[in-house]
Amino acid sequence: AQSVTQLGSHVSVSEGALVLLRCNYSSSVPPYLFWYVQYPNQGLQLLLKYTTGATLVKGINGFEAEFKKSETSFHLTKPSAHMSDAAEYFCAVRNSGYSTLTFGKGTMLLVSP
Amino acid sequence: ETGVTQTPRHLVMGMTNKKSLKCEQHLGHNAMYWYKQSAKKPLELMFVYNFKEQTENNSVPSRFSPECPNSSHLFLHLHTLQPEDSALYLCASSQVGTGAGNTIYFGEGSWLTVV
Numbered sequence: 001a002q003s004v005t006q007l008g009s010h011v012s013v014s015e016g017a018l019v020l021l022r023c024n025y026s027s028s029v030p031p032y033l034f035w036y037v038q039y040p041n042q043g044l045q046l047l048l049k050y051t052t053g054a055t056l057v058k059g060i061n062g063f064e065a066e067f068k069k070s071e072t073s074f075h076l077t078k079p080s081a082h083m084s085d086a087a088e089y090f091c092a093v094r095n096s097g098y099s100t101l102t103f104g105k106g107t108m109l110l111v112s113p
Numbered sequence: 114e115t116g117v118t119q120t121p122r123h124l125v126m127g128m129t130n131k132k133s134l135k136c137e138q139h140l141g142h143n144a145m146y147w148y149k150q151s152a153k154k155p156l157e158l159m160f161v162y163n164f165k166e167q168t169e170n171n172s173v174p175s176r177f178s179p180e181c182p183n184s185s186h187l188f189l190h191l192h193t194l195q196p197e198d199s200a201l202y203l204c205a206s207s208q209v210g211t212g213a214g215n216t217i218y219f220g221e222g223s224w225l226t227v228v
Contacts (some may be wrong), residue, residue: 034216036219042222043117043220043221043222044219046217049216094215099161099209099215100146100161103156104155105154106156
């Protein structure tokens with residue numbers, strides 16, 4: 001069965017600081033991994049995804065994530081946080097039936113001036 | 114902007130009312146989903162439709178009744194709900210199949226308050 005663990009329900013950074021949001025997964029099939037972002041009062045928006053190939057994946061808004069099979073991790077990073085990055089971030093892994101995803105509990109990113 | 118449109122965005126209903134949430138996807142996908150998002154809980158998958166056929170029902174109470182008349186439209190019919198059903202209901206779609214990538218695209222959600 002698939003599962004996703006996001007360490008830290010809240011992460012606080014200062015504007016301009018490095019953002020690191022952690023995601024570990026378990027999967028019984030070759031993993032497809034996703035990061036979504038949810039701004040207040042909105043739905044989930046795809047940030048980036050890993051399917052096959054290059055393990056460093058670049059997404060929108062300057063975010064990137066690296067797939068590390070040996071560590072079963074897919075951590076999300078951004079070199080310099082902006083105030084507009086404040087949102088909730090969800091990591092997800094595809095399920096064995098291939099048509100659905102299992103989501104983590106989410107990490108709220110707080111950015112202070 | 115979004116390829117998945119949900120209406121209404123906000124709904125307040127009494128416990129004896131009957132209402133429906135509507136979802137339309139403009140992405141040409143073959144699968145549609147309903148998710149429930151409650152405060153302090155993970156996203157809960159409720160229903161999945163592949164090619165208009167329901168393929169998953171994650172033990173959802175019968176007071177929630179989905180309908181998928183075609184691959185572009187999905188409804189969630191609501192009746193005799195409870196206050197604990199108050200949540201954000203998210204519709205989503207994806208292209209399922211070989212090489213499809215499984216990316217799920219979400220609508221903006223319908224905020225439901227049961228009073």
